[in-house]
Amino acid sequence: MLKRLHLWVLAAACALASLLVIPGAVASSAGRASAPPTPRFDGSVHLGVTSCAGPCHGRQSASGLIEGAAVRGSELAAWQDPFSPRGAHARAYASLRTPLGRAIGANLGMADPALEPACLSCHADAAQARGPAFQISDGVGCEACHGGAGERWIASHYGGEASYPANVADGLYPTADLQSRARLCLSCHLGAAAQDQFVSHRIMGAGHPRISFELELFTALQAHHVEDERYFADKPQETRAKAWAIGQAVAAAQTLELFLQRAQGESVFPELVFYDCRSCHRPIEDHPDAQSRPLWTPNPGRPNGPGTVAFNDAHLIILSAAVAAFAPPHAAELRQKTYALHRAVLESREQAQAAARALLAAVREATLALESGDYRRETVERALREVLGDALAPRYTAYAAAEQAVMAADSLHRTLVDLGGLSQARSQALAPHVAAAYAAVEDPNRYNQAEFRARLSRLGRELGVL
Ligand code: HEC
Ligand code: HEC
Ligand code: HEC
Ligand code: HEC
Numbered sequence: 001m002l003k004r005l006h007l008w009v010l011a012a013a014c015a016l017a018s019l020l021v022i023p024g025a026v027a028s029s030a031g032r033a034s035a036p037p038t039p040r041f042d043g044s045v046h047l048g049v050t051s052c053a054g055p056c057h058g059r060q061s062a063s064g065l066i067e068g069a070a071v072r073g074s075e076l077a078a079w080q081d082p083f084s085p086r087g088a089h090a091r092a093y094a095s096l097r098t099p100l101g102r103a104i105g106a107n108l109g110m111a112d113p114a115l116e117p118a119c120l121s122c123h124a125d126a127a128q129a130r131g132p133a134f135q136i137s138d139g140v141g142c143e144a145c146h147g148g149a150g151e152r153w154i155a156s157h158y159g160g161e162a163s164y165p166a167n168v169a170d171g172l173y174p175t176a177d178l179q180s181r182a183r184l185c186l187s188c189h190l191g192a193a194a195q196d197q198f199v200s201h202r203i204m205g206a207g208h209p210r211i212s213f214e215l216e217l218f219t220a221l222q223a224h225h226v227e228d229e230r231y232f233a234d235k236p237q238e239t240r241a242k243a244w245a246i247g248q249a250v251a252a253a254q255t256l257e258l259f260l261q262r263a264q265g266e267s268v269f270p271e272l273v274f275y276d277c278r279s280c281h282r283p284i285e286d287h288p289d290a291q292s293r294p295l296w297t298p299n300p301g302r303p304n305g306p307g308t309v310a311f312n313d314a315h316l317i318i319l320s321a322a323v324a325a326f327a328p329p330h331a332a333e334l335r336q337k338t339y340a341l342h343r344a345v346l347e348s349r350e351q352a353q354a355a356a357r358a359l360l361a362a363v364r365e366a367t368l369a370l371e372s373g374d375y376r377r378e379t380v381e382r383a384l385r386e387v388l389g390d391a392l393a394p395r396y397t398a399y400a401a402a403e404q405a406v407m408a409a410d411s412l413h414r415t416l417v418d419l420g421g422l423s424q425a426r427s428q429a430l431a432p433h434v435a436a437a438y439a440a441v442e443d444p445n446r447y448n449q450a451e452f453r454a455r456l457s458r459l460g461r462e463l464g465v466l
Contacts, residue, residue: 036174036180038183039144039147039148039173040187040194042148042173043128043129044148044171045127045129045131046129046130046150047133048130048133048135049141049143055073056158057073057075057142058073058076059072059074060074075225078223079224086223086224088222089139089141089222090139092123092139093114093120093139093140095123096119096123097112104206104207105119105206107205107206107207108202121188122199123139123140124138124144125141127144131150145173146175147171147172147173148171152170152171153167153168153170156170163234164176164234164235178215179246179250179371182249182251185213185215186254189218190251190254190255193258198258200262200273201271201273212403213247213251214248214407214408215243215244215251216241216243219243238375239419240411241326241380241412242370242373243411244322244412244415245370245373245383246371248315248322249367252315253360253364253367256356256357256363260360263352270349273312274311274312275309275310275311275312276309276311276313276397276398277398277400277444278399282295283295297397299394301339301394301395302395308346311341311342311345312398313395313398314398314404316338316359317392317396317404318387318401318404318405320334320335320386321387323370325379326373326374326379326383327366327370327373330362330365330369333362334366337355337358338359340359377416380416380421381421383412384409384460384465385460385466387405387456388456388466392405393405393456396449396452396453399447402440402441402447402452405456406438406441409456410438416463430462433458433462437452437455437456437459440452
């Protein structure tokens with residue numbers, strides 16, 4: 001799955017190779033503690049995808065700007081591209097009625113998952129207020145991310161005369177701001193506070209695919225717009241590395257918030273999606289020879305001994321790499337509090353909740369520091385060294401962490417190209433090593449940490465950071 005996604009990004013990167021990202025040109029919302037409510041809950045009236053189509057966003061190709069227009073106009077065509085992950089949001093509703101969608105529904109006792117809030121919350125635009133032309137079957141439509149078009153911003157937006165900040169002040173959702181974007185994407189690609197917007201272990205057990213997310217990579221994969229000089233006239237110009245770092249920080253925070261809200265679960269057992277899948281999902285070795293090759297691997301980031309269930313720390317591990325590179329004063333505290341959470345999970349629910357709250361506060365502080373972090377060639381190389389080297393690799397015992405490590409290496413190495421620290425030609429030559437790292441996490445059931453680490457080190461040496 002991941003390998004397939006990576007190939008799409010390579011294709012997109014070649015097409016956009018001429019665009020250079022210069023960091024820090026415009027300040028973003030640095031310092032803001034929380035993002036606005038997602039468009040689903042902001043009370044705005046959603047008019048439906050057809051209201052965004054027409055001459056403004058409904059052109060068939062991005063072949064240049066129309067005289068006087070602010071955008072290419074091909075956003076609708078890109079959003080519903082049937083051939084790539086870019087069109088996934090337009091297909092999200094239809095997925096509920098594929099054989100897999102129906103089977104998941106049937107396992108949960110649902111007659112038709114396309115009528116269930118527990119599925120529509122992420123596979124469509126479950127806006128509270130809807131106009132007469134709104135159609136739920138449009139899937140994750142424009143307004144699910146940009147905000148309801150029945151609102152104040154539309155008048156000035158339509159004429160193209162208002163600036164982006166003015167539109168945002170009038171209710172357009174700030175998708176260009178990284179923290180706000182991360183909260184939005186993760187509300188579906190991880191889960192949100194809303195009761196129905198969550199893939200529980202029960203839904204997983206019914207056959208739902210595992211969900212994993214990395215903000216920079218997934219933003220590139222779903223891009224339905226062109227980033228040119230005009231685009232950056234009134235939008236922040238951020239590095240890919242910063243999108244990656246903020247994405248990890250928000251994902252870690254959201255995991256902890258969800259844990260605090262839903263740890264309880266539906267029975268004597270806690271909600272299992274918060275734990276390392278591999279704690280339970282791995283082969284059991286009964287054979288006497290097993291003594292000479294035990295399957296358990298120690299993890300220096302956790303106090304857990306063999307046979308225990310560990311908290312799923314994938315985002316926390318990768319966040320520690322981002323913090324080490326871009327907000328180093330926060331590294332030690334984050335490490336200590338992550339370790340303390342693992343220990344508390346082995347003690348009691350109350351202690352786990354207290355430790356999660358303490359860690360959440362530390363993650364939020366680190367997020368603010370990452371907002372104003374220093375994203376240049378040397379620090380990006382430092383982040384790569386953290387992700388690929390021996391500092392973190394012993395902690396990649398779980399597949400979910402390994403998967404995040406590969407996506408990190410991919411996004412960070414593309415940042416180096418943007419910043420001029422790696423030539424296009426060299427990046428192309430490295431492509432097989434990036435692909436090899438992706439291949440090592442292609443199948444969760446065959447994940448082998450030693451082999452994975454070998455591929456990461458190889459990539460690090462080729463990149464010249466190890
Ligand atoms: C918290 C949000 C969320 C909820 C709730 C949710 N899903 Fe999903 N679903 C996703 C995401 C995100 C993906 C894509 C995973 C990926 O590829 O990264 C997905 C993928 C799928 C797919 C596979 C689509 C494909 O073709 O690859 C099916 C089928 C599916 N979901 C069905 C359901 C059903 C049925 C329900 C309700 C029981 C449901 N989902 C509830 C977020 C959600
Ligand atoms: C999954 C969320 C999502 C959906 C669905 C979505 N967008 Fe976007 N859109 C984004 C993000 C993220 C960006 C890039 C950040 C930004 O420019 O705000 C973006 C950028 C854009 C831009 C570029 C703006 C500029 O300044 O050039 C346009 C135009 C746009 N989207 C229109 C649409 C339209 C029309 C639809 C529906 C057909 C749509 N979007 C669906 C998230 C989404
Ligand atoms: C309202 C819920 C929702 C929001 C918000 C959302 N997504 Fe999605 N996204 C989905 C679902 C559901 C799928 C799976 C669609 C399918 O295949 O059925 C998906 C699929 C994708 C895919 C394709 C993944 C694959 O495996 O092919 C990408 C890329 C993606 N989303 C990126 C983003 C980004 C970036 C954002 C934020 C700007 C975002 N999404 C916001 C629900 C959402
Ligand atoms: C504490 C143990 C535990 C953890 C942690 C755990 N699971 Fe499970 N999982 C189970 C049990 C028990 C079942 C039910 C097995 C059965 O139905 O026979 C199950 C079933 C499943 C199934 C259905 C498999 C099948 O063949 O029917 C999926 C898929 C699944 N889990 C995914 C996950 C994912 C993904 C994670 C990590 C986010 C995870 N699980 C974490 C214990 C766990």
